[in-house]
Amino acid sequence: MDKVIEEFELLTKDAERVQRETLKRILEDNASAEYLQSLGLNGRTDPESFKACVPLVTHKELEPYIYRIIDGDASPILTGKRITTLSLSSGTTQGKPKYVPWNDELYETTMQIYQTSFAFRNREFPIKNGKALSFIYGSKEFKTKGGLAARTATSNVFCNAGYKCAMRALQSQCCSPDEVIFGPDFFQSLYCHLLCGLIFREEIQFVSSTFAHSIVHAFRTFEQVWEELCIDIREGVLTSSVTVPSIRMAMSKLLKPNPKLANLIHKKCTGLSNWYGLIPELFPNAKYIYGIMTGSMEPYLKKLRHYAGELPLLTADYGSSEGWIAANVNPQQPPEYATYAVLPHIGYFEFIPLSELDNTKGEPDFLCIDSQPVSLTEVKVGEEYEIVMTNLAGLYRYRLGDVVKVMGFHNSTPELKFIRRSSLLLNINIDKNTEKDLQLAVEAAAKLLAEEKLEVVDFSSQVDLSKEPGHYVIFWEISGEASEEVLHECCNCLDKSFVDAGYTSSRKVNCIGALELRVVRRGTFQKILDHYLGLGTAVSQYKTPRCVVSTNARVLQILSENVVNNYLSTAF
Ligand code: AMP
Numbered sequence: 001m002d003k004v005i006e007e008f009e010l011l012t013k014d015a016e017r018v019q020r021e022t023l024k025r026i027l028e029d030n031a032s033a034e035y036l037q038s039l040g041l042n043g044r045t046d047p048e049s050f051k052a053c054v055p056l057v058t059h060k061e062l063e064p065y066i067y068r069i070i071d072g073d074a075s076p077i078l079t080g081k082r083i084t085t086l087s088l089s090s091g092t093t094q095g096k097p098k099y100v101p102w103n104d105e106l107y108e109t110t111m112q113i114y115q116t117s118f119a120f121r122n123r124e125f126p127i128k129n130g131k132a133l134s135f136i137y138g139s140k141e142f143k144t145k146g147g148l149a150a151r152t153a154t155s156n157v158f159c160n161a162g163y164k165c166a167m168r169a170l171q172s173q174c175c176s177p178d179e180v181i182f183g184p185d186f187f188q189s190l191y192c193h194l195l196c197g198l199i200f201r202e203e204i205q206f207v208s209s210t211f212a213h214s215i216v217h218a219f220r221t222f223e224q225v226w227e228e229l230c231i232d233i234r235e236g237v238l239t240s241s242v243t244v245p246s247i248r249m250a251m252s253k254l255l256k257p258n259p260k261l262a263n264l265i266h267k268k269c270t271g272l273s274n275w276y277g278l279i280p281e282l283f284p285n286a287k288y289i290y291g292i293m294t295g296s297m298e299p300y301l302k303k304l305r306h307y308a309g310e311l312p313l314l315t316a317d318y319g320s321s322e323g324w325i326a327a328n329v330n331p332q333q334p335p336e337y338a339t340y341a342v343l344p345h346i347g348y349f350e351f352i353p354l355s356e357l358d359n360t361k362g363e364p365d366f367l368c369i370d371s372q373p374v375s376l377t378e379v380k381v382g383e384e385y386e387i388v389m390t391n392l393a394g395l396y397r398y399r400l401g402d403v404v405k406v407m408g409f410h411n412s413t414p415e416l417k418f419i420r421r422s423s424l425l426l427n428i429n430i431d432k433n434t435e436k437d438l439q440l441a442v443e444a445a446a447k448l449l450a451e452e453k454l455e456v457v458d459f460s461s462q463v464d465l466s467k468e469p470g471h472y473v474i475f476w477e478i479s480g481e482a483s484e485e486v487l488h489e490c491c492n493c494l495d496k497s498f499v500d501a502g503y504t505s506s507r508k509v510n511c512i513g514a515l516e517l518r519v520v521r522r523g524t525f526q527k528i529l530d531h532y533l534g535l536g537t538a539v540s541q542y543k544t545p546r547c548v549v550s551t552n553a554r555v556l557q558i559l560s561e562n563v564v565n566n567y568l569s570t571a572f
Helices: 002-013 015-029 047-053 059-070 104-124 153-159 163-169 186-199 213-235 245-252 259-271 278-282 295-308 435-450 484-497 501-508 524-534 553-561
Strands: 085-088 099-102 131-134 149-152 204-211 288-292 313-315 318-320 323-327 340-342 348-353 384-390 398-410 413-421 456-464 471-478 516-520 563-568
Touching: 002 015, 002 104, 015 047, 015 348, 047 348, 059 085, 059 099, 085 153, 099 153, 104 153, 104 323, 131 186, 149 153, 153 163, 186 213, 186 245, 186 259, 204 213, 213 259, 213 278, 213 288, 213 295, 259 278, 278 295, 288 295, 295 313, 295 413, 295 435, 295 456, 323 384, 323 413, 413 435, 435 456, 435 471, 435 484, 456 524, 456 553, 471 484, 471 524, 484 516, 484 563, 524 553, 553 563
Parallel strands: 085 149, 131 204, 204 288, 288 313, 471 516
Antiparallel strands: 085 099, 318 323, 323 340, 340 413, 348 384, 384 398, 398 413, 456 471, 516 563
C-alpha cells in the first residue's frame, strides 16, 4: 500500500504531463475508430489538436454510435477494439437508463481508484484481515439485439474474474456469498446480507455499499425484520420468505443453530434507544462505514450517523458508469467536507468554468456554455466547473453533467468537491433551483419535524404546470404522523427556503403559485425503488429521483396514488 501511495504522489506531482500521455494513449489505441477518423485528427494526439478537432458532446449526440454498437455492428465505431459489453447508468435523472460502453480498461481504472483510496484509508483507519458487510447487488444481465451483454457498471465490476481476488487483497471481501449478491430478488438478497453480517459479526471490519442510500435502507429494513433474523439464527433455518433456491442453498451452508448468538443480538436490539448506534452494537469490530455519501446522498447522512453512533463515516470515490474520476485521499474528512483528488492517468479531463451568468441561463439538461473548457491543471481554487471526460472506452470530450468545485490541489492535481448535477431541477419561468437548493430547503423544513421526533424518510419534487400559474410540488414520506399545523409550517418553510431571486420575486407577484407539500404513504419510495429495479437498475447504483419530469409517468403515478395529505403554502 505504501507503493500505491508513492505512485499516486509521483503521478499527481506531474499531472500535466500524465494527462498529455494519457490522452496520447487513448487516441493512439483508438486511432482506427470511425468517430475519431471522421474528425480529422490525422494521427495528432496533442491536447491542442484534440480540442480543435473533437467537439464537446452529451450522451444524446453519441447515441447513434452507441446504438450501432448495441445492434451488433462489429466495426471500430468509437473504439479501436470492439466493445462487447455495455453499462447501464442509473438513469434516475431522466427516468430511463442510458447505455455506455464498458471494457477491460474501465475495470482496470476502477481497481486503480479502489487501491488508491484504500491505501490512504488504511493509513488512517487500519483494518485487519476480515470481512466487509457490503450491501451490493448485481443487476439483471441481458443481451442486446446485437448479442452484447448489458448490465449496470457496478455489476460489470462485480462480474469481472479478477474482482474477488482484488477485493481480498484490499481486505474488503464481502461476507455474503455470490448467490446473495446476484440474487434475482432484492428483498431476499438484502435479508440474507443482513443475516450473513450477523453470522460473521465478529469478523466484520466495515460496513459498506456503493451509494450510502443502500446502507440506510438496509438498516431501516433491519428494524422491521430483526426478530425474524434472530429466529433464523436460533434455529439455523432460513425463513420461508426467502424462496430463491440458489440463495437458500448457499445460506444453508452458513446457517447453523446458534441460540447464544440469537440471544445476544436480541438483547442488543432491545437495549438500544431508538436504534441509535445500531451498527457498532451489531458489529463490534467495525472500524468505519464506507460508501458514496456526498451529492444526492447527503440527505441520508443524518440517519446514517444515527445508526453509526461513534463510528466514522467515510465517503467512497467519485465516478460514474462512464468512468472513474477521483479518489478520496483525505478519508478523515467528514462527508460534508470531503474532496476527491483526480487520478490523472485514468482519463483525460477538462473543466468548463461556470460563471454566475451561466447559472442563470440553464437549460433543462445542461447548462449553456459561454467559456471554453480548461485543462486539469488550469482550474482555479474556489471556482465551479462542469466536468468533461475522455475515457478509455470510446467517450471523447463527453459532458458528464456534474458540477464540481475546486477546493485545493493535491500536488498538481485538483481536489474536487461534488456540488450537484448540472441540470436544473425546478424551473417555471425566471426561477432556477438545483438539486442542492431543494436539499437545503428540505433540510430547513425537516428541522420543524425533528422537534416532533419525526424525520423525512425520502423526498422528491415536481413542477406542476397543469394550472396557471405553475407551482412547485414537494413530496415527503415521513417516519410517523405529524400534526396538520406542523406540516403547514413545514410547507411554508419550504416555500421560504428557496431563496433564489427569480423564485422569490415570481412568488411575490404570483407568477409562480403557492408551493405545495404532498405527504405520501409510508413505503411509497420503496415502490419507486422497486419500479427502477424492474427497469434493470441495480440498488447499488440507485439514486432517488429528486425531481420527477412529466415524461416519467409511472413514478408520477406512484407518487400521486399515494398522497395522503397536501398543504399549500401561505408564506407569500
Ligand atoms: P451512474 O449514472 O449511475 O453511473 O451515477 C453516476 C453519478 O453519480 C455521477 O455522475 C454523479 O452525479 C453521482 N456520483 C458518483 N460519485 C459521486 C460522489 N462521490 N459524490 C457525489 N455524487 C457522485
